[in-house]
Amino acid sequence: MKWTEDRSENVDDRRGMGGGGMLVGGGLGTLIIAAIIFFLGGDPSAILSSGMGSAQQQTEQRDLSQGELQIREFVRMITAENEQTWAKIFQENGMQYQPAKVVMFEGVTQSGCGTAQAAMGPFYCPVDQTVYMDMSFFAELQQRFGAKVTEFSVAYVMAHEMGHHIQNLLGTLQKTEQLRRSGRYSETELNRVSVATELQADFYAGLWARYTDNREKFLEPGDLEAAMSAAEAVGDDNIQKRSQGYVNQEGFTHGSSAQRKEWFMKGYNTGDIRQGDTFNALLR
Ligand SMILES: [Zn+2]
Numbered sequence: 007m008k009w010t011e012d013r014s015e016n017v018d019d020r021r022g023m024g025g026g027g028m029l030v031g032g033g034l035g036t037l038i039i040a041a042i043i044f045f046l047g048g049d050p051s052a053i054l055s056s057g058m059g060s061a062q063q064q065t066e067q068r069d070l071s072q073g074e075l076q077i078r079e080f081v082r083m084i085t086a087e088n089e090q091t092w093a094k095i096f097q098e099n100g101m102q103y104q105p106a107k108v109v110m111f112e113g114v115t116q117s118g119c120g121t122a123q124a125a126m127g128p129f130y131c132p133v134d135q136t137v138y139m140d141m142s143f144f145a146e147l148q149q150r151f152g153a154k155v156t157e158f159s160v161a162y163v164m165a166h167e168m169g170h171h172i173q174n175l176l177g178t179l180q181k182t183e184q185l186r187r188s189g190r191y192s193e194t195e196l197n198r199v200s201v202a203t204e205l206q207a208d209f210y211a212g213l214w215a216r217y218t219d220n221r222e223k224f225l226e227p228g229d230l231e232a233a234m235s236a237a238e239a240v241g242d243d244n245i246q247k248r249s250q251g252y253v254n255q256e257g258f259t260h261g262s263s264a265q266r267k268e269w270f271m272k273g274y275n276t277g278d279i280r281q282g283d284t285f286n287a288l289l290r
Contacts, residue, residue, distance in 0.1 A: 113142070213279060
């Protein structure tokens with residue numbers, strides 16, 4: 007992808023500040039948790055509590071490398087392109103967009119939803135309307151999940167988390183939370199609600215890619231494929247196969263690899279926010 011000139015002021019880079027912690031131990035359990043939170047929808051406070059039983063060690067304060075400063079510029083750029091694109095889409099629908107904040111971190115950081123542990127991966131916290139980008143996660147995505155990580159796959163992950171911010175602004179997350187709390191639905195049914203939530207965030211990411219490319223002409227050959235490779239790697243079927251050796255569709259919370267690709271591409275190809283009603287499509 008080509009870099010654009012835009013940079014957002016809404017990015018808080020907490021890397022290198024020290025005082026955080028590194029996860030000691032890890033292993034497969036941590037990996038599964040990481041994958042779940044990677045594309046978490048709804049209220050992550052239940053999972054983001056500090057009592058996950060992992061030991062922490064202090065990290066030293068340090069200066070960021072040139073490469074890390076470059077990644078900050080990249081995140082500021084993608085944040086700015088999300089702000090511009092969503093401001094336009096909201097305006098087209100007679101609404102006003104409220105931008106999300108973005109926190110870059112490594113290891114551990116505090117969020118409005120609790121303490122974010124190491125190796126959890128990026129997530130969105132609706133309480134403080136902030137996207138938390140665990141930058142150490144992308145190496146793991148490449149090494150352990152076998153995804154080809156490029157600049158645009160990072161952009162896709164950010165756009166997916168921004169998609170949860172859109173759901174927060176539009177009241178979708180609040181509705182799914184009401185369903186969860188009503189006690190009237192089985193775990194299998196709530197998993198289907200979760201899948202619809204996640205696939206809609208993928209649809210919004212595809213919609214963002216289309217609008218932003220129309221304005222900035224930033225996509226290059228191979229970019230969409232890289233995003234799809236990331237989506238494929240974190241599909242529920244792929245994660246289940248790796249973690250438990252078989253696929254159980256009732257346990258899906260994020261959608262299969264094929265569904266994740268399908269909804270991203272639907273957002274990209276239609277460029278029409280009204281086509282993104284995953285709830286109607288999946289829960290009828
Ligand atoms: Zn998600």
